[in-house]
Amino acid sequence: MNQQKIPATVITGFLGAGKTTMIRNLLSNTNGKKIALIINEFGDLGVDGDVLKGCGAENCTEDDIIELTNGCICCTVADDFIPTMTKLLEREQRPDHIVIETSGLALPQPLVAAFNWPDIRTQVTVDGVVTVVDSAAVAAGRFADDHDAVEARRVEDFSLDHESPIEELFEDQLTCADLIVLNKTDLLDPAGLGRVRDEVASRIDRKPVMIEARNGEVPASVLLGLGVGTEDQVVNRKSHHELEHEDGVAHDHDEFDSFVVELGPVANPAAFVDALKSIIGEHDVLRLKGFVDVPGKPMRLQLQAVGSRIDHYFDRAWAPGEARATRLVVIGLHEMDEAVVRKAIEALA
Ligand SMILES: Nc1nc2c(ncn2[C@@H]2O[C@H](COP(=O)(O)OP(=O)(O)OP(=O)(O)O)[C@@H](O)[C@H]2O)c(=O)[nH]1
Numbered sequence: 001m002n003q004q005k006i007p008a009t010v011i012t013g014f015l016g017a018g019k020t021t022m023i024r025n026l027l028s029n030t031n032g033k034k035i036a037l038i039i040n041e042f043g044d045l046g047v048d049g050d051v052l053k054g055c056g057a058e059n060c061t062e063d064d065i066i067e068l069t070n071g072c073i074c075c076t077v078a079d080d081f082i083p084t085m086t087k088l089l090e091r092e093q094r095p096d097h098i099v100i101e102t103s104g105l106a107l108p109q110p111l112v113a114a115f116n117w118p119d120i121r122t123q124v125t126v127d128g129v130v131t132v133v134d135s136a137a138v139a140a141g142r143f144a145d146d147h148d149a150v151e152a153r154r155v156e157d158f159s160l161d162h163e164s165p166i167e168e169l170f171e172d173q174l175t176c177a178d179l180i181v182l183n184k185t186d187l188l189d190p191a192g193l194g195r196v197r198d199e200v201a202s203r204i205d206r207k208p209v210m211i212e213a214r215n216g217e218v219p220a221s222v223l224l225g226l227g228v229g230t231e232d233q234v235v236n237r238k239s240h241h242e243l244e245h246e247d248g249v250a251h252d253h254d255e256f257d258s259f260v261v262e263l264g265p266v267a268n269p270a271a272f273v274d275a276l277k278s279i280i281g282e283h284d285v286l287r288l289k290g291f292v293d294v295p296g297k298p299m300r301l302q303l304q305a306v307g308s309r310i311d312h313y314f315d316r317a318w319a320p321g322e323a324r325a326t327r328l329v330v331i332g333l334h335e336m337d338e339a340v341v342r343k344a345i346e347a348l349a
Pocket residue numbers: 013014015016017018019020021022041048103104105183184185186187213214215216287304305306311
């Protein structure tokens with residue numbers, strides 16, 4: 001049997017960069033290609049899966065969307081990702097293309113390396129790694145090393161062996177890229193965007209192609225079909241973690257935490273969003289997302305916060321028999337005080 005290898009595109013990028021938005025767009029214009037989608041997110045609430053399953057794409061049905069929820073994909077490659085791929089490849093109707101959305105906190109390197117496992121390597125190749133960048137967050141200095149803060153942490157914790165975890169992850173995700181999408185261009189002027197381009201370029205030695213996008217609108221012909229075979233090159237794209245721990249110390253996400261808050265109905269969404277904005281700013285919440293039950297409304301309110309920028313819109317009707325609920329996942333650095341943030345959010349409903 002001489003089957004062609006199935007191309008797989010890995011989509012990575014920091015929390016809230018616009019990965020799900022880009023994939024949603026992609027699914028609405030796949031040029032007839034049948035797509036299988038593997039999604040992984042940090043936190044116990046499958047928001048991305050819900051959003052993507054809800055888009056009703058013809059070439060990527062609910063059966064073709066697989067959620068990996070047992071942890072961050074880079075740490076669960078052997079237990080989760082490999083068996084999932086194996087099962088996918090055993091399907092009678094194989095996909096034309098596989099798209100993998102990593103969690104916003106994932107290191108793409110271990111995932112790409114997994115494509116060299118014997119059973120996978122013969123059947124699939126990494127078409128390319130696409131790293132989505134929140135250009136507005138870069139411009140706001142979110143990934144710049146805050147030397148004072150890092151030094152303060154170093155004084156408190158002598159075991160700290162590296163710089164800001166956010167900055168490191170951002171660089172690791174760029175380091176692995178075959179294509180960089182500078183997203184959220186609508187939030188910057190051309191000069192600001194030029195500075196973001198320079199900053200991103202300065203953080204990597206290789207020179208992957210960089211394109212600009214708004215709302216993740218990138219044609220399928222650009223995203224799919226890069227034809228790189230990244231699994232053969234991953235050794236040259238080592239993450240900070242791999243460079244620091246060549247002795248094989250396991251990677252983990254101890255620097256980040258997430259929890260889910262469940263609340264009652266929210267009668268006044270505008271006031272709720274304003275109050276959330278304050279809580280996010282005060283406690284330096286990195287990402288907050290989920291769904292809100294607004295009494296008297298047949299539709300579910302989707303809420304998406306990246307830093308203190310919050311989008312909210314009614315995304316779909318509550319399904320018959322579906323329990324209406326307000327559930328939000330909150331992600332922050334380990335220092336974030338879960339009890340205090342939880343209490344502050346719970347007090348809003
Ligand atoms: N203004 C603006 N907002 C955007 C753009 N792209 C995405 N967003 C918004 O940014 C927020 C996060 O987008 P997602 O697509 O969920 O980001 P993500 O990278 O999948 O997030 P995680 O899975 O949590 O890491 C949502 O509110 C999007 O609507 C853009 O180009 N411009």
